[in-house]
Amino acid sequence: MTENLTIKQASDLLKNKELSSKELTELYLKNITEGKELNCYNYVLEESSLSEAVKSDERRASNSLKSDFDGVPIGIKDLFCTKGTLTTASSKILSDFIPTYESTVTQKCKDSGLISLGKLNCDEFAMGSTNKTSYFGPVKNPWKLKDSKADLVPGGSSGGSAAAVAGDLCIASLGTDTGGSIRQPASFTGTVGLKPSYGRVSRWGIVAFASSLDQAGPITKTVDDAAILLDIISGHDNKDSTSSIKEKENYSQNMNSNVKGMKVGVPKEFMSDDLPKSTLKAWDACKDLLKSNGAEIINISLPHTMSALPTYYIIAPAEASSNLARYDGVRYGLREQGENLIDMYEKTRSEGFGDEVKRRILIGTYVLSSGYYDAYYLKAQKVRSLIKDDFNKAFNDVDAILTPSTPSTAFEIANEPNDPVQNYFNDIFTVPVNLAGIPGISIPFSNDEKNLPIGLQLITNSFEEQKLLNIAKNIEETVQYKATPEKWWIT
Amino acid sequence: MINDWNLVIGIEIHAQVKSNSKLFSSSPTDFGSSPNSQVSLIDAAMPGMLPVINSYCVEQAVRSGIGINAKINEKSIFDRKNYFYQDLPQGYQISQYKDPIVGEGYIDIETENNQKRIGIERLHLEQDAGKSLHDQDPKYTFVDLNRSGIALMEIVSKPDMNSPKEAVNYVRKVRSILRYLDTCDGNMEQGSLRADVNVSVNKDGEALGTRCEIKNLNSFKHISSAIVYESKRQIKLIDSGKRVDQETRLYDINSGETRSMRSKEDAHDYRYFPDPDLLPLVLEKEWIENIKKNIPELPDEKKARFVKEYSLSNYDAEVVVSDKATSEYYEAVVKGRAPKLVTTWVTGELFSVLNKKNISIQDSPVSADMMGELLDNIESGKISNRLAKDIFEDMCETGKNPNLIIEEKGLSQISDEGEIEKLVDEVLNSNPENIEKYKNGKTKLLGFFVGEVMKLSKGKANPGTLNKLLKKKLDN
Known part of the structure; x- marks a missing residue:
């Protein structure tokens, strides 16, 4: 009864007094302790989660609940600044950083009575797609290959957020997605991962990676839960100039899984002989499923898809190189003593940042340098507009676009390619969505022959999250994907 | 012109926007507060903090742009200027690079025998950095972030000035306009207005010489002396067969010399790019028009009016209007009185007292009302001009009303x-x-x-x- 609870189920249990928030929180703290080996959490809030749960129970007793979901424990990616709680971005340079302020998103969760179990591991500064760049070590995917004990990557950068949901170390979690960092790990772990439209969710208080691409979103066990969390975290924030003034919708209430008459596009550029057969098969099966549920499948073209990855790997590092300049050892975070200012900078940043972060700072600095700016950064911005145009044109003809979430399923930690560029290919299907600023969701569809989850990605036009969730819900209802990993970490 | 050398001077003025809060945060901007007492999370560049534009600062920049007869750009963009320094918390300064809020404009300045039009290239908004204190500790530099994030207007002139006097008059005029508009307090000692001066020399018919930029001059005297020294230095170099290197120089107020700060080769690559945390700044036409409608009378107009209404000489009018408070004082006194008498007393007696006491007209011990009363006594023949001077001195010392002094001391003129x-x-x-x-x-x-x-x-x-x-x- 209390395994793999969704937000909906948990809040029903609380409502029906079958379980108190304290009991629920204790249960998840126990799951976290048992799942230590997965390395999902950088920091567990053992005491404050329980005291918050007790307060929630008191609110319930006095009929003063903050929301229907008051008392539900969730996990938070360690990229959200949380007042009084360690916030590290999984980097050595922030390994002792305790903010005096709360990010808008996590504040909204608190205001709804959600309880934070702790801060979830991720790639350092959200840069990576395997969670291996974390200063606190890699997260292990709860899933295993059939007949193998090898540890698999959970994807990244929100690897801890996805693995914790898949391994039931929390009911749901918050992640961030700059080039696929929610959808790719969701796909690798059989969870639902939603990246909202750029500007739908406030970025205030989230450690910045690439400001024009970053967006926070939920990782959950169901589409309904994704809608619930999006309802809670979205909306305009006057502390974020890029946050949209568009009225937020009530996604949960307006959920309607009917897809009759909907047009779903399938972009030919996403088809490749390199895709695993099982992924192609899942993609085809999903098309058939939608068709039989009354949707129309239309072949479309997004001609600049192949330019998305190089474009992304210019724009994101450029912004990152500037965003990460503030970690200089002067005011907070790690400081290595030096002979003089420059020496202190060099020692602090050499010691504080990992290889992947350094690599991206160098790339970003290079593409913005005078003499190279036009050839790289400016050109990338132009290509970015072309990619946006591709989507705009496509959405003249279709309601949504269906693609695989990732070019492969999860792979062994030991087999991670040494060539960073090879690793960047993990994001090939997710990156165009960030460049266009539109919403995308990854939902689990089936498992491959190795028993690993395959995720499919749905994409809609800007601020059409409702449509996105509706179609995702239709697929979810039809496929009834119920697979969960075996809890091998419990001995 | 020195011998047959021409001086070519261009000036960048950094004027602090008069505003209660900073350009992208709500921290206060009071001068002289204790170190790091006016610093928000944004100013200190804490992780995850985002800038939000202060619309009042935008309004002030637009107002200033109108005051310098410039084109207001309906769309402008904030860029990041990237460099590392201890008093630059973000590791970049938010500034405007390719698309400033204000485009080309001009102002007219007085020259020895004439007026001269000085072109203005642009005015843009940017953040100030913090302050490094190097003299507080033998080993460490201390950083005060109170200034960090304060709004500055950078006003860039064309290289249209040809003498130290013109350069000083240009800065004076810009300062005067900004003060009239109440967009900058113009307080140079407090650093609210500072100038970077570009100087080069050439001979008639020759191409422009290589320029050097002298940074951070904060008084008219320094602007003038720095230009004099720098132009002589350049001429001497060229005359001795050497060449002038393009570089940034500092003016040493003690020695009166300029010295090299960094050469062009050492110049930073600032890696400018549009700040992704801020949307392009778009201004509505109507909004700009509305500001235009509410622009107060500016020094040039006021001067013309004073010459016409009060028959002031060009020179006297210039002196009186160059400072807004002075012009207001003058106008308050001159209403219904003889302009000549008022001019003599304000620019003569009053100015000399203010200079001696080194105070501004706002702090004058003799208010405009009191001054008027004194002059009324002269005009009515109740006291002589000579006696008035004694009374004025008394007024300055005691702050007493002239009629009271006359009564107390029995100073009324004997006309019987x-x-x-x-x-x-x-x-x-x-x-x-x-x-x-x-x-x-x-x-x-x-x-x-x-x-x-x-x-x-x-x-x-x-x-x-x-x-x-x-x-x-x-x-x-």
Whole structure:
């Protein structure tokens, strides 16, 4: 009864007094302790989660609940600044950083009575797609290959957020997605991962990676839960100039899984002989499923898809190189003593940042340098507009676009390619969505022959999250994907 | 021009926007607060903090742009200027690079014999950095972030100035306009207005010389001396067969010299790019028009009006209007009074007291009302000009009302002919030899008799009546 609870189920249990928030929180703290080996959490809030749960129970007793979901424990990616709680971005340079302020998103969760179990591991500064760049070590995917004990990557950068949901170390979690960092790990772990439209969710208080691409979103066990969390975290924030003034919708209430008459596009550029057969098969099966549920499948073209990855790997590092300049050892975070200012900078940043972060700072600095700016950064911005145009044109003809979430399923930690560029290919299907600023969701569809989850990605036009969730819900209802990993970490 | 060398000068003015809060945060901007007491999470560049534009600062920049006759750009973009320094928390300064909020404009300045139009390239908004304190500790540099994030307007001139005097007059004029608009307090000692001056030299018909930029000049005197020194230095270099290197230089106020700070080769690559945390700044036409409608009278207009309405000379008008507070003081006094008398007293007596006390007209011990009252007494003949000066001195010291002083000290002028005649007779009776001399043609002695009577009357005798009576008696 209390395994793999969704937000909906948990809040029903609380409502029906079958379980108190304290009991629920204790249960998840126990799951976290048992799942230590997965390395999902950088920091567990053992005491404050329980005291918050007790307060929630008191609110319930006095009929003063903050929301229907008051008392539900969730996990938070360690990229959200949380007042009084360690916030590290999984980097050595922030390994002792305790903010005096709360990010808008996590504040909204608190205001709804959600309880934070702790801060979830991720790639350092959200840069990576395997969670291996974390200063606190890699997260292990709860899933295993059939007949193998090898540890698999959970994807990244929100690897801890996805693995914790898949391994039931929390009911749901918050992640961030700059080039696929929610959808790719969701796909690798059989969870639902939603990246909202750029500007739908406030970025205030989230450690910045690439400001024009970053967006926070939920990782959950169901589409309904994704809608619930999006309802809670979205909306305009006057502390974020890029946050949209568009009225937020009530996604949960307006959920309607009917897809009759909907047009779903399938972009030919996403088809490749390199895709695993099982992924192609899942993609085809999903098309058939939608068709039989009354949707129309239309072949479309997004001609600049192949330019998305190089474009992304210019724009994101450029912004990152500037965003990460503030970690200089002067005011907070790690400081290595030096002979003089420059020496202190060099020692602090050499010691504080990992290889992947350094690599991206160098790339970003290079593409913005005078003499190279036009050839790289400016050109990338132009290509970015072309990619946006591709989507705009496509959405003249279709309601949504269906693609695989990732070019492969999860792979062994030991087999991670040494060539960073090879690793960047993990994001090939997710990156165009960030460049266009539109919403995308990854939902689990089936498992491959190795028993690993395959995720499919749905994409809609800007601020059409409702449509996105509706179609995702239709697929979810039809496929009834119920697979969960075996809890091998419990001995 | 020095010998046959031309000076070419361009100036970048950094003017602090007059605003209660910073450009992208709500921290206060009060000068002289204790270190790091006006710093928000944004100013300190804490992780995850985002800038939000302060619309009042935008309004101030637009107002300033209108004041310098410039084009207001309906769309402008904030860029990041990236460099590392201890007092730059973000590791970049938010500034405007390719698309500033204000485009080309101009102002007119006074030259020796004429007016000259100085072109303005642009005005853009940017953040100030913090302050590094190097003298607080033998080993460490301390950082005060109170200034960090304060809004600055950078006003870039064209290289249209050709002498230190023109350069100073240009900065004076810009400062005066900004003060009229109330967009910058123009306080140079506090660093609210500073200038970077670009200097090069060339000869007629030759291409422009290589320029050097002298950074951070914060007084008119320094601007002038730095240009003089720098131009001479460049001429000397060229004359001795060397060349001028393009570089940034600092002016040493103690030695009066400029010295190299960094060469062009060491120049930073600032890696400008549009700040992704901020949307392009888009201004509505109507909004700009509305600001235009509410622009107050500016120095040039006011000067023309003063010349016309109060028959001031061009020079006097320039002096009076160059400072907004002075012009307001003047206008308050001149209403219904003789302009000439007012000009003499304001630019003469009052200015000399203010200079001596080194205070601004706002802090004048003699208010415009009090000054008016004093001048009324002169105009009505109640006191003489000479006596008025004594009273004025008293007013400056005690802050007392002139009428009160006149009453207390019994200083009212004696205009009664009979009373004055008594005094005249007394003087004449005790100076028979001088009367003789006068009658024998030494008429200059009239002044002596006037002086004696005045002394006797303690300066209160009406000079007109006194003169008339004396002449009548002596010439008989």
